[in-house]
Amino acid sequence: MTLRAGAYLRVSTDDQTKGYGLDVQDTECTRFIEQQGWTLADLYTDDGVSGSLLERPEMDRLLADARAGRVDVVVVYKLDRIGRTNRVYFELEGRFKDLDVPIVSATQGVSTDSEDDELMVGVLSTFGQLERTIIRRRTQGGLQRAAEDGAWPGGMPPYGYKSQRRPRGQGKRGSFLVIDEAEAAVLRAAYRYLVEDGLDVGDTAARLNARGMVTRSGKPWSVVNLRARLLAESTTEARVVFRNPARASAGRGVKLDKDGKPKHGATVTISLPPIFEPAEVAELREALRPTRPxxxxxxxxxxxxxxxxxxxxxxxxxxxxxxxxxxxxxxxxxxxxxxxxxxxxxxxxxxxxxxxxxxxxxxxxxxxxxxxxxDAARLRAMAAEWVDSQRGADVDHAARVAELDAQIAERSATLTRTAADYMRAGVAPELVKAATDELGAELDALKRERDDAARWLAQAEQATARATDLEALAVGARERLADxxxxxxxxxxxxxxxxxxxxxxxxxxxIGTPCSLSRWFIDNDRLVPAELDEEAWALVEPIVAEWEAGRRTHSGTMLDGRAVLNAVLFKARTRCTWREIPERYGNGNSIHTRWKRWQADGVWARIMDALPNAGTPHLGMVxxxxxxxxxxxxxxxxxxAGAGPETAPQETGSPGPVTSAMSAGCHLLLRDRQAACVTCAEDVLDQIGPLGGVAPGPVRLSAELAPESARVLDAIPRSGGGPAVIARACGRDLEPTMRALGLLAAAGLVERCPAGWRRTR
Known part of the structure; x- marks a missing residue:
């Protein structure tokens, strides 16, 4: 099958001056792909992007295409196109290696899938990082000298200024900042509007935009942008600070060391020709003050x-x-x-x-x-909504975990059985690997899916357990939260x-003063009850009926007491006028008259005392x-909330703080249950048995290996090594060493690593 190659091109500003332009990279990569008989899948070009960055737009697209199976091999002009630091290079190389997509250099003759090239790849990556360090040091040193000489070190000049080359014969060469008369005219016009005409910043921006005096990029002035330009250090103090530590937190480029000082050189203040006189600056600042003291x-x-x-x-x-x-x-x-x-x-x-x-x-x-x-019931309902939103209400994670466990057990047994059958039949390790790789990939995918399902199951169980405690949490909540x-x-x-x-x-x-009803609720600090239901009306009906007894109109009719009370409460809740009370309650003027009589007779206070202080806060005058x-x-x-009294913490083998690389390793062993923590002689005896005895324990798989395989296993360095290194260490030829490594990998005793092969942990 013809391989599909993705050509990755990257260039930064420094690279273009060294002959690493995109055209050169494109030509060499395309020629190399044709010579190999491969097909060009696509060009991936990061233009002007530093090789010290891990995340890049086109690199991300290349990785996505590799995951999707659209790219089989990555071709670059040089390996430093992948990364200019060891950290970035090896991280990206590892990502492609996990996808079985090798990286090939078109000009250096090395490939990451060749074990013989592994050492050369590491050397070339180190040289790439060294070259970047030298370039950065020279560049930063040149910028520092330029700033110290009063020249402009580069970048976008501040508003109101422009960069200009210093003429020959007038001191040291380089660029320096001069007033940009067009932009300075905009700043001076803004000064006149603010100081002389007394306009605010918004009106000043509108006047400037109407006159076509827009920003440097051609966009209209906004209030924020104009204020920032007028109060800039270059405008008010006629200076710029190169490598200003105060701007590091704003992400303005200057990098600080651990002592808070600029990393690549000292801070330098560059003086500028002033646009405003000191007196004008003082007036401008006063006009831009947001408020008076x-x-x-x-x-x-x-x-x-x-x-x-x-x-x-x-x-x-x-x-x-x-x-x-x-x-x-x-x-x-x-x-x-x-x-x-x-x-x-x-x-x-x-x-x-x-x-x-x-x-x-x-x-x-x-x-x-x-x-x-x-309200415990509402809390439980909201907790259930959160759980459902996090995991999906219809997913049975417990059943899914059990199902995946069964599938993993079946795939593991099949993988072990297949590898053992092939080894007994004397099949070459390369064929064994090819036959079991697909089963291994399926098994890894199932394990990842199972881990996800188990995590969701644990989270759901924890959420359910917490939800059962919400009823206890609700007890006394009103009293605690009120403070x-x-x-x-x-x-x-x-x-x-x-x-x-x-x-x-x-x-x-x-505006104005509150009505007497509003004033009553404000003075008595009462909540306004909701529309009276049957239970609430039963509390106040005797009081209303007692007042109504003997008080009949000349026609013998009277407003319904419950409707009047609900109308008064409606007005208190909504802050409408008496005339605006809905017709379903009755005539607003009549309701107002009834309420004034209730208040004068003391009935209103009795009614409110009978009702619980519940409802909504009164709106007062708003x-x-x-x-x-x-x-x-x-x-x-x-x-x-349901936890009982605190109990003494149980002693565990939890590791303490990490104080060295050795302690970090000890902590890892304790957490992964690969080692036991001993604190006294009795603990040691429990682990290794009495003097002269043999500690019980499982039989190591390596003890059942053939002598040749055991010899190879013992020769593998702790940090791993290539097949040639291992072969020399065990005194065997390369071919039998490779065969033994294949058998050891099938048995799960060794695995691939960046250095070649290492023991499984």
Whole structure:
């Protein structure tokens, strides 16, 4: 069968100057593929990508095609095209080796599937890393000298400046920064709008965009972008800092050592010709100050930030609302504002929803959370939803694990039986390997699938066990949760994965003073009951009936007491006016008159005392939109509320901290049950038996090997080695050594490794 070759080409800026251009690589790889009689599957080209990066777009595509079976061999110009560091190269080589896809160099005559080339491959990879280190050192040194000489070390100049070559005969050669008059004119125009005309940043950006004075990339100015350019160090201080440690956390390229200092050279400050005078800079900074001292928003936690979503789809964030959020021009204090209201550029369509008062919305959501955590049935339902979303409700993982165990046992027996039959028949090791590889691959796939199913089974069982404890968790939840502060509430909302979605119009905050009904709920700190059901009405019906006795209108009729009470509660819940009460309750003016009489006679207080303090928080002077509150309970995050008193921890053989390579190895042996931890002489006797005795234990498979195979097994180095190395160590020829390695592999005593062959662990 003709092999399908994928030609991988990679070039960085440094490589192009060394004759490693894409055209050269393409020509050599294509010629090599034709000489081998292979078919070119596709070209995979990473242009301008460093060889020190593990993840690259075209490399990822090549790996995907290799997994899909569309590529049989990878051809490169040189092995350093795969990776310029040993870490990256051997990682990628291992990935292709796992797919049985070798890497072949078109110019170096080596292949990763040739055991004779393994040493050369390692040497070439090391030289590739050394070459990259030398190039980087020379490049970084040149940049350092340029910066120290006041030249521009390269890259995109800051806004308002451009790079210009220094003329011959005027000092040291190189590029330096000069004022870009076109961009400087934009900055000066922004200064005039802000300082002289008193515009804000948004209006300034709109004026600049209208005049065609756009950004360097040709896009309109946004508020954020314009503010950043005006307050940049190059604009306000006429300087740039090369290798600035303060910018390392922002991912701006400078790399720091363990002491927090630049890794490739000292920090250098490069002076620039100023665009503004110092006095102008001071005026510009004053104009760009977001607020005057002492007028900033009160610092508080906003637990619903990022969890409250508007009708436009954008999320709300906490902020202090101002005059734009209510008709009277007065702010309503801490609030949540929709991110969709912020235009990226002037003229963009924005969300027109009002700000939502923070305290009232938080109270409303928290009341729902407290009710949830006090309801074991709802907790169990949400926990079940989480489990189903994680594993699929209709999957029986226990049955699947049992089924896969049976299949693995059957495949293992078949593999062992086939290998043993072939070895007894004297079949060559290469044929044995070819015959058993497919069975081995099927067995590995089944084991991976079984591990996945077992993991899901354990997770589901754990979730089920946690869910049974939720009823105990719900006991006393209301009392504990009521005392939590904003930060702790935010943590609970995160654990429950709460999402609040606005489902209707957001009302504007009201102005003026609250009505007498609202004032009563505010002063008495009462929750507003829901529509009265039969049980609730039975609590207050005697009080209403007693008041109604003897109070009849001239026509002998009277408003229905239950309807009046429900209408009053409806007004308290919705904050509507008396006239806006729905007709199903009756005439709003008559209901208002009845409520005033109840209040004057003390009946209203008796009615509310008879009803439990449950329902929704009163809205006071603010309105809340209708919302949908959703959440899920991850049972793994729920504390084991049913646990009894703490017991003393049981002594185990758990390893302590890793302090050396030797201790890391000891810990691995203990965790994998390959070694026992002994702490005294009695423990040693339990393991090895008394002096002169023989410790019981399983018979090692290697003890039953033929002398030739045992000799080869003993000669394999601990770190592994190639067949030639092993043959020399055991004093045998290469052919019998290869045959013995095949038998040992079939018996599971040795395995392939990057160095060649090694003992199985």
């Amino acid at each position: 002492g007028t900033g928003p009160e610092r508080r936690a906003y637990p619903l930030s990022g969890r409250l979503f508007g009708q436009c789809g954008a999320h709300y964030v906490g902020a202090k609302s101002g005059r734009k959020d209510r008709p009277s021009g007065a702010g309503v204090g801490p609030a949540y504002k929709c991110r969709g209201r912020r235009a990226h550029h002037r003229g963009d369509s924005v969300c027109d929803d009002s700000a939502i008062p923070a305290h009232e919305m938080e109270q409303r959501v928290w009341a729902e959370v407290v009710a949830l955590l006090g 939590l502060g904003p930060d702790e509430r935010a943590e609970v909302l995160q654990l429950l994965d709460v999402r609040v979605t606005v489902t209707g119009p957001v009302p504007m905050p009201q 309105g809340l939109p209708p919302v949908r509150i959703e959440g899920r309970v991850d049972p793994r995050l729920v504390a084991d």
